[in-house]
Amino acid sequence: MKNTVSRRGVLAAGAALTAFTPALAQTSVVPTQAATLGAMKRATKFMVETVAYKGGYVWSYLPDFSRRFGEMEAFPTMMWVQPPGTATAGHLFLDAYHATRDEYYYKAAQAAARALIEAQHPAGGWNYLYDFAGEASIKRWYDTIGKNGWRLEEFQHYYGNATFDDAGTAEASQFMLRMYLEKKDKQYWAPLQKAISFVLESQYPVGGWPQRYPLTQEGGLHGNADYTRYITFNDDVAGENLEFLLMVYQTLGDERVVDPINRAMNSFVVTQQPQPQPAWGLQHTVEDLKPAGARTYEPKAFATHTTAQNISSMMGFYRLTGDPKFLARLPEALDWLDSVKLPAELMRGTGTHPTFVEIGTGKPLFIHRTGSNVVNGRYYADYNPDKVVIHYGSTRTVNVAKLRTEYEALKAAGPDASKNSPLKAKPGSIGLPKYFTGQDVSVSDLNVNALHVAGEVKAEDAQKLIGGLNKVGYWPTELKAASNPYAGDGSPTPAPGDYSQTRVGDKTDTSPYITDTPPIGISTGAYIDNMGVLIRYLDSLSK
Numbered sequence: 001m002k003n004t005v006s007r008r009g010v011l012a013a014g015a016a017l018t019a020f021t022p023a024l025a026q027t028s029v030v031p032t033q034a035a036t037l038g039a040m041k042r043a044t045k046f047m048v049e050t051v052a053y054k055g056g057y058v059w060s061y062l063p064d065f066s067r068r069f070g071e072m073e074a075f076p077t078m079m080w081v082q083p084p085g086t087a088t089a090g091h092l093f094l095d096a097y098h099a100t101r102d103e104y105y106y107k108a109a110q111a112a113a114r115a116l117i118e119a120q121h122p123a124g125g126w127n128y129l130y131d132f133a134g135e136a137s138i139k140r141w142y143d144t145i146g147k148n149g150w151r152l153e154e155f156q157h158y159y160g161n162a163t164f165d166d167a168g169t170a171e172a173s174q175f176m177l178r179m180y181l182e183k184k185d186k187q188y189w190a191p192l193q194k195a196i197s198f199v200l201e202s203q204y205p206v207g208g209w210p211q212r213y214p215l216t217q218e219g220g221l222h223g224n225a226d227y228t229r230y231i232t233f234n235d236d237v238a239g240e241n242l243e244f245l246l247m248v249y250q251t252l253g254d255e256r257v258v259d260p261i262n263r264a265m266n267s268f269v270v271t272q273q274p275q276p277q278p279a280w281g282l283q284h285t286v287e288d289l290k291p292a293g294a295r296t297y298e299p300k301a302f303a304t305h306t307t308a309q310n311i312s313s314m315m316g317f318y319r320l321t322g323d324p325k326f327l328a329r330l331p332e333a334l335d336w337l338d339s340v341k342l343p344a345e346l347m348r349g350t351g352t353h354p355t356f357v358e359i360g361t362g363k364p365l366f367i368h369r370t371g372s373n374v375v376n377g378r379y380y381a382d383y384n385p386d387k388v389v390i391h392y393g394s395t396r397t398v399n400v401a402k403l404r405t406e407y408e409a410l411k412a413a414g415p416d417a418s419k420n421s422p423l424k425a426k427p428g429s430i431g432l433p434k435y436f437t438g439q440d441v442s443v444s445d446l447n448v449n450a451l452h453v454a455g456e457v458k459a460e461d462a463q464k465l466i467g468g469l470n471k472v473g474y475w476p477t478e479l480k481a482a483s484n485p486y487a488g489d490g491s492p493t494p495a496p497g498d499y500s501q502t503r504v505g506d507k508t509d510t511s512p513y514i515t516d517t518p519p520i521g522i523s524t525g526a527y528i529d530n531m532g533v534l535i536r537y538l539d540s541l542s543k
Contacts, residue, residue, distance in 0.1 A: 030459040031466055036538050039466040040096060040531060041104065046473030047089070047527055048108045053079060054132050055115035056086045060479050061522040063472075070129055072155060072510060073145055073483050077133035079115055081126045082165075084525040086112050086119075087172040091436040092528045094178055098434050099535045106182070113179050116172050117191045123214050124198025125162025125169040128155070144486045149511045150374040151391050151503070153221055153295040162198065163212045164232065170240035173199070177247055178432060196248055196257070199241050203260055204286055207267030209237055211283070211294075227294040230283035231271065233306050234294065238264055239313055246422060253428025261423070265317040268310055269325055277362065278332035279307040291359065297367045297379040297392050301356040304340060305396040307333055311403055315410055322418035330407055337400045340364070346385045351395025356381065366394045372499050372506040373490030391503045391511075437532045455536070462537040465530050475530050477523035482515035484508070 051061060056079020061068045070080035079086050090112035097105035119130035131138035142158035149155050154165065162169055173195035180188040202213035208231030212219070219226035232238070242264050245257040271284045273291070279302040281291025293300035311333050318326040340357050346364060354364030366388045371377030379389070388394040410417050422430055470476055487508050495506035503513035 029463055031462045031537070033538065033541050035466055036462060036534055036541070037100060037102075039469050040100070040534050040538075041102070042473045043469055043475070043527060043531065044093070044096065044105065044108060047524070048111065050473070051522060051524075052111065053077065054118075055111035055113075056080075056119070056130065056132070057089050057112075057524045059084060059524050060477075060481065062479070062519060063521055067485075069479075069481060069483065069512070072149055072152060072512065073485070074129065075131060075133070075137065075141055077137060078129055078131045078141070079119065080129050081116070081119060081168040081172055082128040083167055083171055084528055085168070086115055087168070087175045088437070088528055089524060090116070090175045091171070091178070092531055094175075094182065095435045095437050095535055096531060097182075099538050109179065109182075113175065113188065116175065120172075120191055120194060121162040121198075123162060123201070124194035124196075125164070125202075125213060126172045127159075127162055128166065128168055145510045148374055148486065148490060148508055150377055150490075150505045150509045151297075151389075151511045156221055156374065157219060159212055159216055159219055159228070161212050161214050161216060163228075164202075164209055164237045164241065165211050166235055167240050169195070169198070170244050173244050174247060174436070177244075177251065178436070181251055181432065195244075196254070199244060200256065200260055203241075203264065204231060204267075205263075206231070206270060206286070206289070207260075207263035207265070208232070208271070208284070208286075209241055209264075211237060222296050224293065224296065227283055227292065227298075230285055230292045230294070231267065231289070232283050233271075233280060233310060234282040234298075234303075236309065238267065239309075247432065249427060250422050250425070250430035251428060251432060253426075255427065265314075265321070265326070268314050268317070269329075272310075272329055272333065273302075275332065277302060277336060277357075277359065278329060279304075279336050279357070280310050282306055295379075297369070297381075297389060299356055299365060299367075299381045301358055301365055301381075302340075303356060304337060304353040304398055305355060307337060308396075308398045308400075308403060312406075315403075315406055318410055319417050320421045320423050322415040322421070327407065327411060334400055334404055334407065337398055337403075341400075342395065348385055348388075348395065351393065351397055353396050353398045355392075355394050355396050367392060369500055370494075372495040372497065373508050374505075375490035376492050376494045377490075377499075377505060387500055390501050435532075435535065437528055437535075457533050457537040457540060459537075462534060465533060474522045475526050476520045477526040478518040479521040479523065480514050480518045481512045482518070483510055483512045486510055 058068045058070045058074045058078060058080045068074050071082060081087060090109050093105045093109035093112060119126055139158055146155040176188055176192040176195055180192050203209055210229050211232040212228035215229050219228050242261060245261050248254050249257050271280060271289050272278055281301060282298055282303045283292045283294050284290060285292045291300055291302060311330055314326040314330060340362060341353055356365040358365050363383055365381040366385050367379060367381055368387060369377060369379045369389050468475055484507050490508040499505045504511050
């Protein structure tokens with residue numbers, strides 16, 4: 001957890017973005033402000049006036065709009081909230097408004113906000129997606145496309161509630177906060193307050209959050225318990241909620257969030273397990289705070305990447321508070337990470353650590369699957385490092401030495417490390433960043449791995465983007481993520497072939513996969529990414 005306000009990311013998966021643009025001759029032309037503004041406006045008008053459905057966006061579209069996709073194929077009446085979706089686009093519109101002061105971008109942000117307000121769950125959060133056609137339509141989607149995504153178990157059941165997973169609720173909540181603060185427009189106050197209340201009411205007394213809320217009694221899948229009730233660290237659920245609450249405190253001075261912030265930070269302390277395994281799992285049970293399983297390829301085990309993430313977060317908490325309890329047991333966790341590093345004979349690829357470590361034995365666990373679809377398929381964990389699934393990493397790269405160096409620096413700094421903490425500033429005295437989409441934002445869209453980090457933009461980069469915008473008004477992008485159209489429920493009998501190391505099973509599996517023959521289409525993530533680059537270039541012209 002950083003001690004400055006910024007957009008946090010979610011677990012990235014898949015291939016890097018490849019924008020398909022016409023070959024450009026080498027040129028020394030420096031794009032003018034007018035040319036940059038013109039390209040930005042043309043691209044945005046296409047997204048707002050042609051692509052958007054009632055102000056909402058999914059992740060990608062075929063040029064004729066015959067098919068459209070979020071993490072899975074979407075109905076034409078749907079929008080995606082999960083980044084890079086509607087709230088991500090809304091943040092970009094506000095960023096463009098800040099860069100240009102052109103009211104068109106503010107009106108685009110308002111349209112995205114209206115869509116998100118309609119999609120907001122009565123409890124105050126958001127689901128991954130929303131269907132403007134109503135409840136019957138979204139249930140039909142879950143019972144067809146969603147239910148048959150073999151590897152996407154989070155879409156196999158319609159919970160009817162909201163989720164903290166993949167930062168959708170956090171990003172939408174932050175967007176509502178930005179919309180209210182921009183012009184103090186009262187129409188955003190009620191949805192913002194609902195979002196704040198959702199985060200506060202869903203928090204467990206111990207300080208953690210479930211993955212989904214309101215809690216449900218019937219969310220178990222494939223014979224397993226409902227993991228959405230567990231205290232969730234996976235995909236930085238706690239970190240995202242903490243960041244939003246910090247933003248609320250810093251900008252609105254809302255004292256209600258102070259105790260929840262402190263309890264949330266303390267939840268990391270109380271869930272760290274005792275010796276000899278002083279680590280964390282993806283989820284922990286509410287009753288005894290022990291590691292718990294989640295999806296069927298996420299066994300009840302310790303997770304090395306989550307442990308590393310939590311170590312980093314706790315160092316951030318020390319920067320926020322100066323409380324030594326956040327550093328006290330980190331050496332134990334660092335030593336544990338060193339102790340479970342993969343031996344050479346088990347290393348496959350570049351991963352240094354197993355993703356999962358068995359409770360008790362300390363042995364690495366590796367994830368496999370058998371079958372061909374969600375009906376006949378099965379995931380399982382064992383000690384064999386070969387033929388693991390490719391859509392979920394069985395190994396992770398963890399830089400323990402870097403974490404140790406950071407820990408030692410904080411320890412040496414002492415309480416002075418927290419002297420600039422926003423928690424120690426006057427409530428309501430710190431504004432939000434001018435730009436949000438210039439931050440490092442990781443996403444689950446297989447067409448866009450991670451949106452660009454803020455940095456210097458060269459004139460030739462800006463010229464390439466301006467020249468790459470097609471006549472219609474979008475940046476043609478290879479849509480690497482493909483999926484099978486819904487073809488009915490899977491058969492109980494496995495189809496011929498080996499699907500143990502593919503992203504997709506037989507023809508009934510609606511999970512996305514990387515295609516070898518990607519069509520050229522429209523990518524919301526590419527639009528956001530490219531606009532972010534042009535915004536930074538525009539800024540550089542005024543310096």
